[in-house]
Amino acid sequence: MSDYTKTLKELNKDSLNEAGGKGANLGELINANLPVPPGFVVKTGAYRTHLEASYLKKRIEKRLENLKEQDIDAISEASKCISSWIEESPMPFEVQEEVDRAFESLSKEMGPDVNLSVAVRSSATAEDLPSASFAGQHETYLGVYGKEEVFKYIKKCWASLWSAQAIAYRISMNFDHLEVDLAVVVQAMIASQAAGVMFTANPVNGNSDEILISAGYGLGESVVSGLITPDSFILTKEGRVKEKTLGSKEFSIKLTEKGTITEETQQSKRKLFCLGTNELVQLANLAKLVEKYYGSPMDTEWALLEGKIYLLQARPITTITSDSEDLKILGPEDKIIYQGKKAPFGLQSVMEHSPYPHTPLDFASFSHFYQGIYTSFVDIGFKLPKDKNRPVERESGCVALSYQGMGLSPAIIWKAPSLLIKSLFKDKDALWQSFSKEISEGIKRMDDAVKNTNDAVGAAKLIEQAMKEYEKFVYKRFSVISMPDGLTEYKLSTLIKKAVGKEKVDEIKESLLRALPFRTALQNKTLMKVAQAAAVKGKDSKAFKNELKSFLDEYGDRPYIGMGRMVSPHTWQEKPEMIDEIINALLSDTAVLNPEKSFKKQEEDYEAAKKVIKKGLKPAEYDKFIKILEKVRKSVIIREESVFYLEKVAGCLHRIALKLGCLLAKQGSINEAEDVFFIFQEELHSVAGGKLEIKEKIEKRREAFAKVYDAHEKGVHWLISTGSFPVFVKKKQDDEANSNSLKGSSASRGVYEGPVCIVKSSSEFKKLKKGDILVSPYTSPIWTPLFKVASAAVTEIGSATSHAAIVAREYGIPAIVAVENVTNILKDGQKIRVDGTNGIITLLE
Structure with missing residues (x-):
């Protein structure tokens, strides 16, 4: 029995500790009789033996001790040192001997006429570690020929365990560096004529009856890395083509006797689909086999050589909705509330500044907030809507918004200039000091009042008073502080x-x-x-x-x-x-x-x-x-500070509501304190006074809210998912639709080229890596730190005064906003150019 290597067919799902995630998974695929290229794994024990034989463990421990009192630069220096030690130390003879035998055996298996080329891939155990945080930190090398080169790149994979990112993260988690192991997969490469990615269920629309394929010429790395715009196909599980889109496929990565090369694709080949009917049927059959074996939708990588499809990898699809109906929030009788033919004035601002799904009590603060804005705009010459913004509850418990936008009035002709002239003579600094003092005193007064309130009826009255005060603060913020000069x-x-x-x-x-x-x-x-x-x-x-x-x-x-x-x-x-x-x-x-x-x-x-x-x-x-x-x-500064203080008021409102929730739970009106957020403001007095039974309604509202939030996590705005508004689709010109560019609004100057990282919610923050382009539906203050990591930003909604625009300009990175549906058009890893100066995204092929 070999101590340091195993063939892939000797591995299975229980081999994680010795073979890492990639190795164990490939073993599973081979044992399922799926067409996987052969190979072997250099086990984690080989890595440990390499450290011990070269006396590196103590050297590494000693080198890391110095990091405790040093800055980030020291981590980078330690990374360089440790990586070089691992690469420069000779591989232990017993390990080298086994790798040699395993490589010779693989060469015989592939045939005497084959000049064997292999992929050398890191395979992390990720034992007791948050694997998502380490994704992409360990290296893969393609087109490796000969034993000496294999030895070299195995050590490079081991060294990648000591990147600055990995060291820093282990320090942050207080994790013992030397408890982390790395295996290395050595697998025969397929000199593919075409390759790519296949999802056995459609991750875009959640349809489990569809197969989604992306394909390009040559090795699949061109598709996976986002180097090209590939051909895309949507198939039925029987292999019938439902939809296909021709990609530009400008480049292809090819395997040669000296390694891999990237070259331009002939113009004639770019105009043809790289897969024919026979290949698509093979892929559909393979999708069914893989999905049946694992019992769940899978994300796979494949390669085509001389008419045969090879499976290179398979992993579960983590982003797909198990049932596409899960996001169907509206019932058959629920109508879209807004019946206009075009979006009302101000809707873009509402969608941008209120991106998160609202609970019933949130609608109270929403209504008071916009009433404060509207009142300030009347001073300029706008006219108030006929009705106030109000929530509308569906039979299912889903709550939508009946939004009323403002209208223009002839009074704007004389009111706006008059107000502008008056603003020139105002001392904004003095006004701000007075306003911030008033808000601080108001928050203290409300906090003191809630501490001294011990009955539910009194707390309900306090919320109503606090909401009115909040409306007054909003009015003053927009009329006094934020009048544009x-x-x-x-x-x-x-x-x-x-x-x-x-x-x-x-x-x-x-x-x-x-x-x-x-x-x-x-x-x-x-x-x-x-x-x-x-x-x-x-x-x-x-x-x-x-x-x-x-x-x-x-x-x-x-x-x-x-x-x-x-x-x-x-x-x-x-x-x-x-x-x-x-x-x-x-x-x-x-x-x-x-x-x-x-x-x-x-x-x-x-x-x-x-x-x-x-x-x-x-x-x-x-x-x-x-x-x-x-x-x-x-x-x-004053404008941004005033927003900060309004959010402090929102925090105060939250504390008052929770106090009421605790009192209602104590008297048995609701089950838990946070149920209070699922009561409308108009219902609070009756519930507090014991005149309204609310528990059943709260349960329905909670269930509906959970579905709305699920849709939100997948990038669907709550105004759309709840049926508050229809989706207003702009007609595109034919030349624009066929272009390799997307147009938005310039938000921050500059040009940057790099990979896309789709981030739809805070739960995906950890996906973003340095150099990525942040692509999201919107951003809000919680997203601000991401602008230190990202090198450019793109959002679906927003304007030159939106959060994304302001923060991007502050950090000096290019940004484009108002690019409709961009989180679904672009894909993770796809390379694009963001021209923030002109508001143009170019898809780099």
């Missing part, structure tokens, strides 16, 4: 244009509005310190706990999802574990965890932009420019 902005732009020219105005202006110390930016800075402590010291360390406490003391009273229009979300203080999702995202690349360095870079950009302006203006003009610039910067 268009004239000052115009003066600033004029002076910048005079100094640097028309072409550079936007670029310089973005730099001038960086390093703004508003509270959301400072919150992000503090959160990065928490993540830095986790990376360097570990989550069990005193340093981490102290940084976390500082964060919660300052920001813990705010809703963790940062949406001021809702009262149901927990605060950071209540659910500090929610911070882990953000910390794990930041830990994906420890190089970003230097808040001081980041803020210093923004300050440098700001100072550099001022110097450029100074060169282009006369001294008197520059003095005038500085005064105007400070006024504009202060306006931006």
